[in-house]
Amino acid sequence: MNQSGIPIDLIMGKLAEDAEKSQERILKSKEVLLGPLETEIATTPCDIVYEEDRIKLKHYHPLAENRVKTPLVMVYALINRETMLDLQPGRSVVQNILKEGIDLYMIDWGYPTAKDRFLSIDDHVNGYLDNVVDFIRRRHGVPKINLMGICMGGSFCIMYSALHPEKVKNLICTVTPSNFDTDKSLLNIWVKAIDPDRETGTHGNMPGDVLNLGFLLLNPPRLMLDKYVGYFEGVHDKVFVENFIRMEKWIFDSPDVPGETFRQFIRDCFKKNLLIQSKMELDGKRIDLKKITMPVLNIYGRFDHLVPPAAAELLTGRVGSKDTEDLCLETGHIGIYVSAKCQKELAPKIADWLKERDGVERSAAAVADVPKPAAGPKSRPSSAKKAKVKTTAR
Amino acid sequence: MDQDDKGKSGPEALFAEWMKSAADFWLSAAKTGPLGGFKVPEPMPASAAGYSTRMQEGFQALLKIWQNSTAALSSPQTLESLLKGMTASPDAALRIIRTTWDGYSQLYQMWLKQTGKAYNFEGLQPDAFGEWSGFYEKEIQPFLKMPQVGLTRLYQERANDAVDKFAQYQTAIAEFLNMLNTPVEKSLRVMEEKLVEMSKEGKLPENFKDYYNMWIKVLEGHYMTLYKTPEYVECLGRTMNAVQDYKAAREKVLIDLLQVLPIPTNRDMDDLYKEFYVLKKKVKEMAKKIENSEALK
Numbered sequence: 001m002n003q004s005g006i007p008i009d010l011i012m013g014k015l016a017e018d019a020e021k022s023q024e025r026i027l028k029s030k031e032v033l034l035g036p037l038e039t040e041i042a043t044t045p046c047d048i049v050y051e052e053d054r055i056k057l058k059h060y061h062p063l064a065e066n067r068v069k070t071p072l073v074m075v076y077a078l079i080n081r082e083t084m085l086d087l088q089p090g091r092s093v094v095q096n097i098l099k100e101g102i103d104l105y106m107i108d109w110g111y112p113t114a115k116d117r118f119l120s121i122d123d124h125v126n127g128y129l130d131n132v133v134d135f136i137r138r139r140h141g142v143p144k145i146n147l148m149g150i151c152m153g154g155s156f157c158i159m160y161s162a163l164h165p166e167k168v169k170n171l172i173c174t175v176t177p178s179n180f181d182t183d184k185s186l187l188n189i190w191v192k193a194i195d196p197d198r199e200t201g202t203h204g205n206m207p208g209d210v211l212n213l214g215f216l217l218l219n220p221p222r223l224m225l226d227k228y229v230g231y232f233e234g235v236h237d238k239v240f241v242e243n244f245i246r247m248e249k250w251i252f253d254s255p256d257v258p259g260e261t262f263r264q265f266i267r268d269c270f271k272k273n274l275l276i277q278s279k280m281e282l283d284g285k286r287i288d289l290k291k292i293t294m295p296v297l298n299i300y301g302r303f304d305h306l307v308p309p310a311a312a313e314l315l316t317g318r319v320g321s322k323d324t325e326d327l328c329l330e331t332g333h334i335g336i337y338v339s340a341k342c343q344k345e346l347a348p349k350i351a352d353w354l355k356e357r358d359g360v361e362r363s364a365a366a367v368a369d370v371p372k373p374a375a376g377p378k379s380r381p382s383s384a385k386k387a388k389v390k391t392t393a394r
Numbered sequence: 395m396d397q398d399d400k401g402k403s404g405p406e407a408l409f410a411e412w413m414k415s416a417a418d419f420w421l422s423a424a425k426t427g428p429l430g431g432f433k434v435p436e437p438m439p440a441s442a443a444g445y446s447t448r449m450q451e452g453f454q455a456l457l458k459i460w461q462n463s464t465a466a467l468s469s470p471q472t473l474e475s476l477l478k479g480m481t482a483s484p485d486a487a488l489r490i491i492r493t494t495w496d497g498y499s500q501l502y503q504m505w506l507k508q509t510g511k512a513y514n515f516e517g518l519q520p521d522a523f524g525e526w527s528g529f530y531e532k533e534i535q536p537f538l539k540m541p542q543v544g545l546t547r548l549y550q551e552r553a554n555d556a557v558d559k560f561a562q563y564q565t566a567i568a569e570f571l572n573m574l575n576t577p578v579e580k581s582l583r584v585m586e587e588k589l590v591e592m593s594k595e596g597k598l599p600e601n602f603k604d605y606y607n608m609w610i611k612v613l614e615g616h617y618m619t620l621y622k623t624p625e626y627v628e629c630l631g632r633t634m635n636a637v638q639d640y641k642a643a644r645e646k647v648l649i650d651l652l653q654v655l656p657i658p659t660n661r662d663m664d665d666l667y668k669e670f671y672v673l674k675k676k677v678k679e680m681a682k683k684i685e686n687s688e689a690l691k
Contacts (some may be wrong), residue, residue: 018602115671117664123675190621190630
């Protein structure tokens, strides 16, 4: 009899059963892995309509009748690639937005090389992004465009909207960090130990591999062990393998971040938290959040471990716009774009919100006439059109 | 035993005898050996005979130098100072070994203490790494930081700096990996205690997967606790600084080596990239100004 009480005989019996199942799985997986696999990502048809240095502007072919006149430009982060928004048919934010009848453009930041190491945030925001916006405005003959940012891309969109409010009709920020003074995210804690000048001086551009390693270290048991245990358990299933490989392709496709951009982002945003305080400057031009006067939709995830709610929710209270809305989804940083539930919520919400604001612009006098409800001692300044934070059940 | 006897039977006497017998051997070998007894056979051209005489003279000169140096070494004062130096080396080596051993035994004791406490990362910083760093900075680093002299002094200083930074990088990485390994050890201890409890209650799972899931959860919890400690953040900062310092020092050495070859270095390319960047920016600004002024017309 086993003195410790551990049912070793039962465990061994189960192990033997599992071994037999594993053997069947291995035989099936051999067929799956050695056979044809559909693992292409970012397959939605598009045209490259503008190029500048390493930047490309993608214009997607429409999938439905146009419902929103003003074109939408999506600005992804410099970390990882925008292909995550178009992972596969059935899990593609791009396709969902196209089906809602929105004319969609996406910036592809490309792969920075050594010669890009001196490019600053100003070059990206007031250079590349401004040129892209001007191009689209000329192409469509419109004075303003709709802007949607993802994560660090959202931070760029905030900066751009504050510096060029005359060119932005509506601003959508998704999982966008605007407030970096929080210890709810490990990144915010760890970055305090980093010396950005030393990093940039040593590496030039911030290597994508180092960033990848950093993200993996955020949760080694789950991201380096459990994930692959799950993979080997499902390796006999072709669909599972294809989805897994697509995600792997995206997650380890990490371009380097231009050195000067990285330096300034760490120093001014993470360390000094200048953006939310309206003290950040790009090439001497101050980013005043009060100059963001267009409607703002701010979407973030409650369980986002990289951009927790505390890092995103302050934005709407600091902008000058009277028409702002916060939407907190019950999901994480990437789940907001790839989870099955959010696939059904995100695009329709964005489309409806843009459609409501796609009409002729009201004059400033008309906006001033809208009565403003009194602000409480702890609440942010609110207006009649400001919506409360909505949460969606998981 | 009186002084004379000690002198005759001690290591100095042994060394002197050895030197004397070695000198005698080579002297007799020179006289009787192939070169010592070499005679130019007839008929031999005059140049060959001259060459062999020069060789003999050279060999005899070498032998004289050897004899003189062994005579000098045989003197009691020289022998005494030489042997003092030889006995000093074991003392230094013994000190190094003792410090290293103390460090290892401390590390082991620390490990035993640490793995005992679950979800507790207090006193995490193993002093052994601190002790090794202290020893390294005191005993080894000063040699690497010594100012160099001569034509190649700058290159030598950069090479020494690279070695110094490599040593610090190795220490930092070892410390960081040790810290990352601590949650694994703690989680295994926690699992041990959990299994004992569960077996007492008779609630042990039969499925291996359940054990794995339990362990992963415990492990994840330990990592999340560790990541928020100031010790971890400091260690992370130290490790990143050490990596960057080592990379920078190594690149300086590589650039020195590459300068011998007719290829541009990173430093050359960075200068070019900076010029490109400034030029491109100016051109874009001017193009925009021209576009705006044409639009106004």
